[in-house]
């Protein structure tokens with residue numbers, strides 16, 4: 001649901017919070033998630049009515065950037081908590097054109113958005129909350 005691209009990127013360009021072997025960098029335009037093998041997934045808000053509606057429906061108002069930043073982070077953080085890599089991120093970083101496992105990815109998307117909506121209702125900033133639990137990679 002977020003504009004994402006996979007590919008390789010120099011590891012040293014990503015230096016933010018880490019969940020397992022995934023390093024999440026939150027930028028003022030979106031996110032970059034990187035892995036030790038050099039694969040990387042970029043996320044940025046989509047300039048679409050559907051994306052704006054998703055932001056509104058999940059408590060972000062018109063802040064699609066916050067929706068995107070927390071969404072990409074939560075994919076990694078939630079799955080790390082469950083003890084497994086994110087199926088969505090695994091598909092994006094390894095087979096962005098094939099995207100296997102559509103049903104599992106749909107469940108992950110729904111779970112991530114539900115956590116986001118719950119956090120927004122509680123007034124919790126997911127980036128700040130996750131930063132307290134993630135180690136900082138330097």
Ligand SMILES: [Zn+2]
Pocket residue numbers: 001002071075088109112
């Ligand atoms: Zn997603």
